[in-house]
Amino acid sequence: MKPSVLTVAAFALTLCSSVPLFAQTPPPNLPSAQQAANYVVGPQDVLVITSYDQPELTGKFTVEIDGTFTYPLIGRLRVGGMTLRGVEAALRKELVDQGFFRDPQVTVAVEQYRSQKIYIVGEVRTPGAYPMSGDMRLVEALALAGSTLATASGEAVIVRPSSEALVIEPTARKPAVSAELSPEDPDKVVRVDLRELENGDLTQNVALRNGDTIFVLRAESVYVFGQVRNPGAYPLRQKDTTVLQALALAGGITDRGSTGRIQIVRIVDGKREELRAELTDFVLPRDTIIVPERFF
Numbered sequence: 001m002k003p004s005v006l007t008v009a010a011f012a013l014t015l016c017s018s019v020p021l022f023a024q025t026p027p028p029n030l031p032s033a034q035q036a037a038n039y040v041v042g043p044q045d046v047l048v049i050t051s052y053d054q055p056e057l058t059g060k061f062t063v064e065i066d067g068t069f070t071y072p073l074i075g076r077l078r079v080g081g082m083t084l085r086g087v088e089a090a091l092r093k094e095l096v097d098q099g100f101f102r103d104p105q106v107t108v109a110v111e112q113y114r115s116q117k118i119y120i121v122g123e124v125r126t127p128g129a130y131p132m133s134g135d136m137r138l139v140e141a142l143a144l145a146g147s148t149l150a151t152a153s154g155e156a157v158i159v160r161p162s163s164e165a166l167v168i169e170p171t172a173r174k175p176a177v178s179a180e181l182s183p184e185d186p187d188k189v190v191r192v193d194l195r196e197l198e199n200g201d202l203t204q205n206v207a208l209r210n211g212d213t214i215f216v217l218r219a220e221s222v223y224v225f226g227q228v229r230n231p232g233a234y235p236l237r238q239k240d241t242t243v244l245q246a247l248a249l250a251g252g253i254t255d256r257g258s259t260g261r262i263q264i265v266r267i268v269d270g271k272r273e274e275l276r277a278e279l280t281d282f283v284l285p286r287d288t289i290i291v292p293e294r295f296f
Helices: 005-017 033-038 084-097 138-144 194-198 243-249
Strands: 046-051 059-062 068-071 075-078 106-112 117-122 128-131 152-159 189-193 213-218 221-226 232-235 263-268 271-276 288-291
Touching: 059 068, 075 084, 084 106, 117 138, 138 152, 138 213, 152 194, 189 194, 221 243, 243 288
Parallel strands: 117 213, 221 288
Antiparallel strands: 046 059, 046 106, 068 075, 117 128, 152 189, 152 213, 221 232, 263 271, 263 288
C-alpha cells in the first residue's frame, strides 16, 4: 500500500522537529587561543602565570575586587581591564624596570573565568549563568546551555545589561533585522532569527558582552482537531507554517478525514472567524485547524 502525501510529510516533519536547534553542537570546554588572548581580566578571575626564567615565580593568582593581584618580587600589579597579552606585557615591563630580568619570559592564562558572565534563560535545556570566555558568540552560549528545546520558537532576544526591564513578546511575522549592534547603541535589545542562524547566516551569530541575558522564546501553538491521528496543541517552531505542515505535526489526516473542507478558526480583534483553508495556506499562532469527516 502506497503511503499518502500527508503520511510522508508527517514523518519528515516529525524527524526534523525531533532534533532541537544546536543539539549536535558539542559544548565548548575551553576557549580557543584567540578567544583567550582577547579575554579581558576582571575581579575574581584566577590567573596562571608561568615564568620560564625562574620556576618559583610560576603560580596561580586571584585578581582581587580592585582589579589587582600581588606577584613575587614586584608586589601589587593592577590588571583589571587588561587582556591576557596586556597582563604579560605589564609583568615583563615591571620585571625589567625593577632590574630583575633583562628579557623575562612570562606567559599568562586564565584557570577560572569568574569576572564575566552571561545569562541564558527560556527554552533551553540548562538555563542559568555561564562564564563568558574571550570573544564568545551566541552559538557557543546556546551550546553551553545544552541546546534549545522542542518548545523553542525561532527567535532569541539578547538584552544588554544596561537596558531597562522589558516585557518581550514574540510576534507571528517580523521583518528581518541586522543582529549586530554598533558600539554607540549599548542599550538596544537584539533580536536573533535562530532559523536563519541554523541555515548558515552568520550575521545572526551575535557577539556577546559581559552581563548579556539571552532569552530563547517559547513557540506559540497551533491547535489541530478533528480527523487527525494525534489531535492537540503543537508549537510553531518555524515561520510561514502551512496547513499541510501543521497537519503533519498532528500525525496527518486519518482515513476518514476530508482535505477539501478544512476550517481554520481564528480570533481577530477579539472576534471569532471561521475560514475555509487550503493545504498551502499559512497558519498563525493560536489558530485552530479542524479537519472534518468525509461524507462517504
